[in-house]
Amino acid sequence: MGRVSAHTQVSPVPPAELPATLGALRASGHHYRTVKQEIRDNLLARMRIGQERFPGIVGYEDTVLPEVERALLAGHDMVLLGERGQGKTRLIRALGGLLDEWTPVIPGSVLNEHPMHPLTPASRERVEAAGDDLPVGWLHRSMRYGEKLATPDTSVGDLIGDVDPVRLAQGRTLGDPETIHFGLVPRTNRGVFAVNELPDLAERIQVALLNVLEERDIQVRGYQLRLPLDLLLVASANPEDYTNRGRIITPLKDRFGAEIRTHYPLDLELELALIRQEADLVASVPEHVLEVLARFARAVRESPSVDPRSGVSARFAIAAAETVAAAALRRSGLLAAGSTTDRVEAPVARVGDAVSVTSTLRGKVEFESGEEGRETEVLGHLLRTATADTFRARLAGLDLSGFTALVAEDEVVETGELVSSAELLRQVGTVPGLAKVLDRLGLGDAPNPEEAAAGIEFVLEGLHLTRRLGKDVTETGRTVYGGRG
Numbered sequence: 001m002g003r004v005s006a007h008t009q010v011s012p013v014p015p016a017e018l019p020a021t022l023g024a025l026r027a028s029g030h031h032y033r034t035v036k037q038e039i040r041d042n043l044l045a046r047m048r049i050g051q052e053r054f055p056g057i058v059g060y061e062d063t064v065l066p067e068v069e070r071a072l073l074a075g076h077d078m079v080l081l082g083e084r085g086q087g088k089t090r091l092i093r094a095l096g097g098l099l100d101e102w103t104p105v106i107p108g109s110v111l112n113e114h115p116m117h118p119l120t121p122a123s124r125e126r127v128e129a130a131g132d133d134l135p136v137g138w139l140h141r142s143m144r145y146g147e148k149l150a151t152p153d154t155s156v157g158d159l160i161g162d163v164d165p166v167r168l169a170q171g172r173t174l175g176d177p178e179t180i181h182f183g184l185v186p187r188t189n190r191g192v193f194a195v196n197e198l199p200d201l202a203e204r205i206q207v208a209l210l211n212v213l214e215e216r217d218i219q220v221r222g223y224q225l226r227l228p229l230d231l232l233l234v235a236s237a238n239p240e241d242y243t244n245r246g247r248i249i250t251p252l253k254d255r256f257g258a259e260i261r262t263h264y265p266l267d268l269e270l271e272l273a274l275i276r277q278e279a280d281l282v283a284s285v286p287e288h289v290l291e292v293l294a295r296f297a298r299a300v301r302e303s304p305s306v307d308p309r310s311g312v313s314a315r316f317a318i319a320a321a322e323t324v325a326a327a328a329l330r331r332s333g334l335l336a337a338g339s340t341t342d343r344v345e346a347p348v349a350r351v352g353d354a355v356s357v358t359s360t361l362r363g364k365v366e367f368e369s370g371e372e373g374r375e376t377e378v379l380g381h382l383l384r385t386a387t388a389d390t391f392r393a394r395l396a397g398l399d400l401s402g403f404t405a406l407v408a409e410d411e412v413v414e415t416g417e418l419v420s421s422a423e424l425l426r427q428v429g430t431v432p433g434l435a436k437v438l439d440r441l442g443l444g445d446a447p448n449p450e451e452a453a454a455g456i457e458f459v460l461e462g463l464h465l466t467r468r469l470g471k472d473v474t475e476t477g478r479t480v481y482g483g484r485g
Contacts, residue, residue, distance in 0.1 A: 011139065011140050011142070011143045012140045012142065014102055014137075014138035014140070015102075018102060018104075018136075018138050019104070019136055020135065020136055021132060021133055021134060021135060021136055022115045022116075022127070022130070022131070022132050022133070022134040022136055023131075023132025023133065024136070025104055025115060025116075025136050026116075026132070030104065030116075032114050032116040032117050034230050035099070035190055035191065035192070035230050035231055035232050036072075036075040036232060037075075038098075038099055038100055038103075039072055039095070039098045039099065039232065040072060040073055040075065042098045042099070042100065043069060043072055043073065043098055044073070046098075047069075053065070053069070053098070054068075054091065054094045054097075055094065055097070056090065056094065056277070057087065057090065057091055057094060058087075058265070058270060058273050058274045058277060059263075059264075059265040059266060059270040059273070059274065060087070060091070060262070063263065063266070064091070064260060064261075064262055064263070067258070067260045068091070068260060070258075071257060071258035071260065072095075072098070072232075074257060074258070075257070076256070076257025076258040077213055077232060077233040077234065077255070077256050077257050077258075078234055078235075078256060078257060078258040078259070078260055079198065079234070079235040079236070079237060079248070079253070079256045079258075079259050079260070080092065080234070080235070080236045080237070080260050080261075080262055081236075081237055081238070081239050081259060081260065081261050081262065082236075082238070082239070082261060082262030082263065083238060083239070083264070083309075083310065083311025083313075084238070084310070084311050084313045085264075085311065085312070085313020085314045085315045085316070086262040086263060086264060086311075086313075086314065087262065087314065088196075088236040088262055089194070089196055089236060091262070092147075092192075092194045092196075092234050092236060093145065093147075093194070095145075095192050095232065095234065096141055096142070096144060096145040096191070096192050097141070099141040099144055099191070099192070100141060101140065101141055102138045102139070102140060102141075103138070103139050103141070103144070103190065104116075104136045104137070104138060104139075105136075105137045105138070105139045105190075106118060106123050106126065106127070106134070106136075106137070107135055107136070107137035108137075109123055110182055110186075110187055111182065111186055111187065111189040111190075111227070112139060112144070112187075112188075112189050112190045112191065113189070113190075114190065115127065115134055115136050119189075119227050119228065120227070139190075143191075144188070144190060144191030144192065145188070145191055145192050145193075145194075146184050146185070146187065146188030146191060146192070146193045146194070147193070147194045147195075147196065148184055148193075148194070148195055148196070149196045149197060150195055150196060150197045150198055150199075150200040150201035151200060151201075152200065152202060154201055154202070154205055155205065156183075156205055156208045157181075157183060158183055158184060159183045159184055159185050159205065159208060159209070160182075160183045160185055160186065160208050160212075160218050161180050161181055161182040161183040161186060161218065162180070162181055162183070163179055163180065163181070185209075185212055185218070185229070185231070185233075186218055186227060186229060188231055189227075189229050189230055189231055190230050190231065191231055191232075192231065192232045192234065193231050193232070193233050193234070194233075194234045194235065194236070195209075195233070195234075195235040195236075196235075196236050197236060197237060197238075198235040198236065198237045198248055199237050199238065199246035199247050199248055200246050201246070202246075203246070203247075203249050206248065206249050206252050207249070207251075207252075209233070209252060209255075210251055210252060210255060212229060212231075212233060213233060213252070213255035213256065214255050216228050216229050216230070217229060235248075235256070239261075264301060264311070264312075264314065265314070268291070268294055268295065268298065271294040271297060271298060271314075271317060272290055272291060272294045274314055274317070274318070275290055275293065275294060275317050275318055275321050276290070278314075278318045279318045279321040279322050279325075280322060281321060281322060281325040282322070282325050282326055282329050282347070283325040283326070283328040283329045283332070283347030283348065283349060284325075284328070284346070284347065284348045284349065284450075284451075285321055285324055285325050285328070285348075285349040286348065286349065286441065286442070286443060286451065286454050286455075287441070287442040288351070288390060288394055288441045288442065288455075288458055289324060289349050289350070289351055289353075289354065289454070289458075290321060291390045291393075291394070292351055292354060292383075292386050292387050292390045293317050293320045293321050293324065293354060293357075293386075294317055295385075295386035295389050295390055296317070296320065296354070296357075296382060296383050296386035297312060297314075297316050297317035297320065298386075299382040299385055299386050300312050300316065300365060300379065300382055303378065303382060304368070305367055305368055305371045305374075305378045306365055306366065306367055306368065306378075307366040307367060307368055310365075310366035312364070312365055313364060315364065316361060316364045316365070319357075319361055319364065320354070320357045320361060323356060323357050323360055323361070324349045324353045324354050324356075324357065325347070325349055327349065327353035327356055327417065328347040328348055328349040328350070328353055329347040331345065331347070331353075331417060331418060332344065332345045332346065332347040334418055335418065335420050343422075345420055345421060345422075345450065346448060346449075346450045347450075348421075348448075348450035348451055348453070348454050349454065350415075350453065350454045350457045350458070351387060351454070351457055351458045351461050352415060352416065352417065352457055352461065352479060353417070354383060354387075355380075355383070357379075357383070358376050358379040358380045358383055359376055361379075362375045362376060362379055365379070384465055387458075387461060387462065387465055388462065388465040388466060390462075391458070391459075391461075391462030391465065391466065392462075392466070394440055394441060395437060395440055395441075395459070395462065398433060398436055398437060398440065399432075399433050400433060400437070400459060400463060400468075401432075401433075402431045402432035402433045402434070403431060403433075403456075403459050403460065403463060403469075404463060404468055404469065406427075406428055406431065406481075407469060407470075407481060407482045407483045408483065410482070410483065411482070412480050412481060412482040413427050413428060413460060413480070413481045413482075414427065414478050414479065414480050414481075415453075415457050415460065415478070415479050415481070416476075416477055416478040416479045417477055418477070419478065420453075421449040421450045421452065421453035422449060424453045424456060424457065425449055425452060425453060425456070428456055431456070434452075434455075434456070437455055437459055438451070438452060438455045441455050441458065443455050460481045463481075464481060467484070468484070469481050469482065469483070469484065470482045470483055470484045
């Protein structure tokens with residue numbers, strides 16, 4: 001995410017039937033509303049027809065979203081508190097969807113002034129001079145959202161505004177309001193403005209937001225300037241006692257109307273739904289593998305070896321799913337190079353592909369100080385636990401003796417990162433109970449060879465983790481399953 005995203009995209013073209021002058025706007029029955037009234041009306045309208053209010057937000061339906069809706073209906077600015085990767089920014093950006101699709105503006109106004117409610121002296125003079133013939137522009141709601149990632153180098157000028165030396169050089173006097181270059185907050189007037197990671201904003205800079213939240217105006221240096229800004233201000237932050245980087249000053253916290261706590265997905269199904277929605281998978285990842293990764297993320301979050309103050313982002317499980325899919329695609333590519341047949345191995349992830357995430361994703365987890373040097377070992381243990389739990393949940397009660405019989409009389413089954421599905425299926429042959437296993441794993445009645453191989457490898461790994469099969473890893477990276485004797 002970029003540090004600043006305000007008015008950088010190209011505005012959509014307004015429909016031709018929208019009023020083009022102030023007189024036509026009045027004749028159409030249009031009435032001026034504040035941003036908060038606009039959001040309240042549109043939110044209520046969606047509620048009354050049962051329309052989704054916050055598309056793409058998973059797991060907050062019964063917890064966070066009702067609190068957000070109450071805050072919006074009350075007309076409150078709000079701060080979202082939560083650990084990293086809980087979808088705070090996604091939720092804030094969804095608020096812009098509650099604005100009117102098109103809103104009238106005075107053309108050329110940097111403050112998006114409403115033709116019926118001009119703010120600056122120049123705009124008021126323009127409205128008085130033109131009257132009903134004043135041209136009217138239209139602004140799409142996608143252009144009414146501004147965002148700033150709070151960083152230590154953020155200045156009052158960035159947020160509020162400063163004197164423009166170029167305009168002074170052009171001959172304007174220092175007291176002329178036209179010499180002001182407005183910052184991001186006033187430029188998002190009549191919209192939604194978000195400050196991400198508010199505690200990282202220097203305390204002296206936070207003071208500049210006090211008037212914006214309470215008096216709804218701004219002060220720029222020594223100018224006697226009062227602009228009654230119209231916006232919804234939303235901030236995100238880690239819980240104050242969870243970070244030593246900064247804090248939200250008390251007067252600013254007091255000016256937010258609502259403080260709402262976010263959270264990670266409360267149950268496994270919500271974790272899975274989030275992965276399915278967000279992960280950009282380059283290969284097929286069976287449901288049982290996704291479940292392993294979802295359980296893995298939850299186990300990492302709950303582990304005493306992991307610093308709970310930092311949290312484990314939802315991006316951890318998403319990145320894990322994408323890494324596993326990439327491992328399957330890599331296998332498909334490498335096996336194609338050495339294949340003697342025309343058939344190309346379809347990229348389907350297996351549970352063994354998840355092993356690589358314990359090293360590639362450890363940077364996403366902050367461990368307790370006593371675990372230094374054991375990070376990969378801890379993650380490996382938690383991954384095995386997640387795999388065993390998924391095995392029990394998915395295949396409990398099934399007769400798996402046909403799989404244990406594969407390694408009777410010192411026989412072994414080899415699998416691994418670069419073992420093809422055809423080779424694995426050739427080793428196991430016909431296995432009693434395989435159809436029921438594949439059905440339980442959601443692979444259907446007629447799985448392709450790669451899906452069948454993924455199911456077989458999962459059963460072998462599950463039997464090993466529940467102490468019914470032995471397992472060795474060779475120097476070449478192959479996994480050998482055999483009897484426990």
